[in-house]
Amino acid sequence: MGKTFQKPEALADQVTHYCPGCTHGVIHRLIAEVIDELGIRGRTVGVAPVGCAVLMYNYFTFDFMEASHGRAPAQATGLKRVRPDLVVFTYQGDGDLASIGMAEIVHAANRGEKFTTIFVNNAVYGMTGGQMAPTTMPGQRTTTSPFGRKVEEVGMPIRVSELLASLATPGYITRQTVLKPKYINRAKKAVKKAFQYQLDNTCFSFVEFVSTCPTNWGLTPVEAIKWAEEKMLPYYPLGEMKTPEEA
Amino acid sequence: MGKVLMKGNEAIGEAAIRAGCLNYFAYPITPQSEVAEYLSRRLPEAGGVFLQGESEVAVSYMILGAAAVGERVFTTSSSPGISLMSEGISYMVGMELPAVFVNIMRGGPGLGGILPSQADYLQATKGIGHGDCRLLALAPASVQEAAEMVMMAFPLAEKYKNPVIVLGDGLIGQMMEPVEFPDHLATEPPNKDDWAVNGMDTRNSSRRNLLRSLYLDPEVLNQHNLNLRQKYERMKKEEIRFEAYNTETDYKALIVSYGTMSRVCRTAIDQLKAQGLEVGMIRPQTVFPFPEGAIEEAAEKESCEAVASIEMSMGQMVEDVQRSVKGKRPVSWFGKCGGEVPTPEEVIEFVKTIV
Numbered sequence: 001m002g003k004t005f006q007k008p009e010a011l012a013d014q015v016t017h018y019c020p021g022c023t024h025g026v027i028h029r030l031i032a033e034v035i036d037e038l039g040i041r042g043r044t045v046g047v048a049p050v051g052c053a054v055l056m057y058n059y060f061t062f063d064f065m066e067a068s069h070g071r072a073p074a075q076a077t078g079l080k081r082v083r084p085d086l087v088v089f090t091y092q093g094d095g096d097l098a099s100i101g102m103a104e105i106v107h108a109a110n111r112g113e114k115f116t117t118i119f120v121n122n123a124v125y126g127m128t129g130g131q132m133a134p135t136t137m138p139g140q141r142t143t144t145s146p147f148g149r150k151v152e153e154v155g156m157p158i159r160v161s162e163l164l165a166s167l168a169t170p171g172y173i174t175r176q177t178v179l180k181p182k183y184i185n186r187a188k189k190a191v192k193k194a195f196q197y198q199l200d201n202t203c204f205s206f207v208e209f210v211s212t213c214p215t216n217w218g219l220t221p222v223e224a225i226k227w228a229e230e231k232m233l234p235y236y237p238l239g240e241m242k243t244p245e246e247a
Numbered sequence: 248m249g250k251v252l253m254k255g256n257e258a259i260g261e262a263a264i265r266a267g268c269l270n271y272f273a274y275p276i277t278p279q280s281e282v283a284e285y286l287s288r289r290l291p292e293a294g295g296v297f298l299q300g301e302s303e304v305a306v307s308y309m310i311l312g313a314a315a316v317g318e319r320v321f322t323t324s325s326s327p328g329i330s331l332m333s334e335g336i337s338y339m340v341g342m343e344l345p346a347v348f349v350n351i352m353r354g355g356p357g358l359g360g361i362l363p364s365q366a367d368y369l370q371a372t373k374g375i376g377h378g379d380c381r382l383l384a385l386a387p388a389s390v391q392e393a394a395e396m397v398m399m400a401f402p403l404a405e406k407y408k409n410p411v412i413v414l415g416d417g418l419i420g421q422m423m424e425p426v427e428f429p430d431h432l433a434t435e436p437p438n439k440d441d442w443a444v445n446g447m448d449t450r451n452s453s454r455r456n457l458l459r460s461l462y463l464d465p466e467v468l469n470q471h472n473l474n475l476r477q478k479y480e481r482m483k484k485e486e487i488r489f490e491a492y493n494t495e496t497d498y499k500a501l502i503v504s505y506g507t508m509s510r511v512c513r514t515a516i517d518q519l520k521a522q523g524l525e526v527g528m529i530r531p532q533t534v535f536p537f538p539e540g541a542i543e544e545a546a547e548k549e550s551c552e553a554v555a556s557i558e559m560s561m562g563q564m565v566e567d568v569q570r571s572v573k574g575k576r577p578v579s580w581f582g583k584c585g586g587e588v589p590t591p592e593e594v595i596e597f598v599k600t601i602v
Binding site for chain 1: 270272296300301302304305306308309310311312314315316318320334335338342444445446447448449455457458459460461
C-alpha cells in the first residue's frame, strides 16, 4: 500500500504567519492540491495581494509575484494576455478586491480574462488591524466603526459574487467556505472547476470564500466559525452564482 | 525603407513595433490618443497584444504584469495619466522590471489643458513615484528623434531592469514630420529567465522565481535601495546624451533647452547670429541623467556672460541648470506654460536682457 496522504508538491514546507482560526491555510492547501492534481505547477504564476496574504508566496513552490493594493487583476491581465499558455491566479482579500480594487476586478471579469481569482472575504481589513471593509456586516464593530457599521452612513455590505455574476460576459462565479469539513470538499471542487475553466480557455473564474478573522473580530477560533456561519452565510449564501454554460 | 511622413504619435507606435515590442496597454487621453488608435489596428496585424485598460492605474499594472513574464511592453499617456501610472511605475522600479512609458506632456496642474507643455519635468526626473525611484528620461526634439528614442528605450530598460520614460511635449506627438525607422536600433531582448515569472517549465528549471518590492527587514530594504542607487549612478556615467549648438563660437550667452522648445531656440540663435550676437545652446537629450558636466563646461567659457534655461514650464529644468553651473554664471529662466510655444522673437528679446 502506497502513501495515502502527503503534503502537496505545490505547497512549501513552511510554518505560516496566519493567526489561529484563520482559514487562509486551508484555502492555500486546496489551491496547492488542485495545482498538483492538474499537473500545472510548472506553468502557474500566482499574484499575491496586499493584506494578510501578502507573504503567501513563501508557502508555495511555483512562480509568484506581489501586487499593489487592489491591482492584482490588472497585473494578471498583463501576464495572461502576453503569455496565454501560463496558468495565472490572483488571491485577494475583501479590502483589496472589494474596495480599492473594485474597478480592476469588475473590468477583468467583464473582459472575460482567462485567469482565476480566489477572493477571501472575512468582512474586515486584517493586516492593517481590523478596519471596516466594504463587506463588513451591518452593526459589526471594527476599529473604524467602533459603534458598529451604520448602513445609513456607509451602505450595505457589497456582495461581490452577485455583482460579478450580473455581468453579461460568461464567467464562473461561485461562493464557498471552509468553515467546517463538510464545506471543504465542495470548495475544493469549485477551485478545481475554476482552474479547469481557465485551462480550457473558457472564461474568467472566481471563487469567493466566506472566511474568519478571530483576531480582529475579538473572538476565539471556535466562536469565529459560529459567527461566520450565523451572521455571514445568510447574507453571503454559498453556491454557484453563474456558470459559463448558462450564458 | 525610406522616409515617410508621419504624425509623431503614430511614429512612436510604429517605432515600438520596429524595436520588437508587440505588447501595448493604454488608456485614451489627449494629446496622445492616436498612438492607441494606430496600434489598435497595427498590433493585431503584427501578431501582438493591444488592450485598452479601464484606467491609467490599471494600465500601469498590465504593463507590470507583462514585463514580469519577460515580454517587451510599453504604454503612452499624457500628464494626468502619468500621475495615475506613477503608482505602478514605483512598483516596477522596486521589482526591477523593464518597460517603456511615453509621456506626451500637456499643461497642468490638474486638467490644465490639452496643448503642449514641458510641465512634467520635475515629475519625470525627480518625483515619478513614491520611494527612491528614478527613471532614465529621454527627451526627443523631433518626430525622427521620438521614433529613435522609443526604439533605444527598450534595450536601455532591459540593461538597467528599470522603466524608461520618453518625455515628449504635445507638439512631438501632434506634428507631422518625415521619419525614417533605422534598422540598426532593432534589438533582440536579452534572456530574462533568471528573474521573470514565466513559469518554471518555460525555463526548464525547478527553481521558482519571485518578484517583489516588499522588504520588511530594514537592512535588506536599505541594501535594496543601495543597489537601485548604484543603477542610477551607472546611468549618470553611461547614458548622458546631449547636443551642442553654436558652441564653437565665442558666445555671450548659453541657452539650455530641450524638446520642441530647443528648436525655437535654435531659430532664435540663428537670427541673433545674423544680428551679430553669438549664443550657444546645450540641448539635453537625456533629462535624467542630466548633462551637468557639459553645461558647467559650456557656462565656464570666458566669453559666456549668462546662462538661461528656456522651457515650456514655470521654471523646472532651471533648478538642474543652476545646480550644474554651480554659481559660476548667473542663471535665469524664460518660458511659457499655457499651451503656446514661445516664439523666436520672444526668445531673442529675453536673451538680449541677460547679456
